[in-house]
Amino acid sequence: ELKVEQNPLFLSMQEGKNYTIYCNYSTTSDRLYWYRQDPGKSLESLFVLLSNGAVKQEGRLMASLDTKARLSTLHITAAVHDLSATYFCAVVVTNKLIFGTGTLLAVQP
Amino acid sequence: EAGVTQSPTHLIKTRGQQATLRCSPISGHTSVYWYQQALGLGLQFLLWYDEGEERNRGNFPPRFSGRQFPNYSSELNVNALELEDSALYLCASRKGQTLYNEQFFGPGTRLTVL
Numbered sequence: 001e002l003k004v005e006q007n008p009l010f011l012s013m014q015e016g017k018n019y020t021i022y023c024n025y026s027t028t029s030d031r032l033y034w035y036r037q038d039p040g041k042s043l044e045s046l047f048v049l050l051s052n053g054a055v056k057q058e059g060r061l062m063a064s065l066d067t068k069a070r071l072s073t074l075h076i077t078a079a080v081h082d083l084s085a086t087y088f089c090a091v092v093v094t095n096k097l098i099f100g101t102g103t104l105l106a107v108q109p
Numbered sequence: 110e111a112g113v114t115q116s117p118t119h120l121i122k123t124r125g126q127q128a129t130l131r132c133s134p135i136s137g138h139t140s141v142y143w144y145q146q147a148l149g150l151g152l153q154f155l156l157w158y159d160e161g162e163e164r165n166r167g168n169f170p171p172r173f174s175g176r177q178f179p180n181y182s183s184e185l186n187v188n189a190l191e192l193e194d195s196a197l198y199l200c201a202s203r204k205g206q207t208l209y210n211e212q213f214f215g216p217g218t219r220l221t222v223l
Binding site: 033040041042043045048088090094095096097098099100101102 | 142144151152153154157164165167197199201211212213214215216217219
């Protein structure tokens with residue numbers, strides 16, 4: 001069975017601290033996406049990771065992909081309140097996206 | 110360039126009724142995907158249409174169906190609505206069938222079944 005698991009499911013963060021979200025997947029895929037979703041809203045694409053060892057950074061967020069370990073990480077540096085949202089990873093399998101369980105991020109002052 | 114659009118934004122139905130949700134893809138995109146985001150169940154793949162044909166469907170009962178029109182817009186129909194069909198339905202479009210083209214998501218339709 002295809003599984004994409006994220007942990008933690010919920011992350012309460014202090015402003016200024018660093019944190020990492022993990023995304024494990026159970027099937028071969030060399031393309032992984034990270035999305036952000038604000039409450040009641042659609043998905044905003046953050047990163048597309050295309051190959052083993054890929055690393056992408058945008059502002060305080062950095063994502064990496066290890067296809068051999070079937071693991072992606074989303075690292076948050078010096079968290080700020082604006083980053084509060086739910087973050088999903090998703091892998092491409094047979095032309096469709098399989099989403100992770102999501103991680104709800106709450107950044108506290 | 111206009112993004113993916115969906116209508117209506119909100120839809121309230123009662124159990125047993127039928128719901129029709131609509132999606133217009135980005136100009137030039139031929140593939141349309143439907144996903145369901147129900148509370149506690151995460152985001153699940155529903156249907157994929159390309160060039161007017163249903164290419165793949167997720168693990169949903171046959172009362173979830175749809176179609177794609179010649180202009181590549183799409184409808185999702187849900188018959189015999191059940192309470193657990195209440196969810197945010199997201200449409201995404203993609204250029205062509207190439208596996209590696211990114212999907213772009215619309216704003217969603219919030220379906221509430223009473």
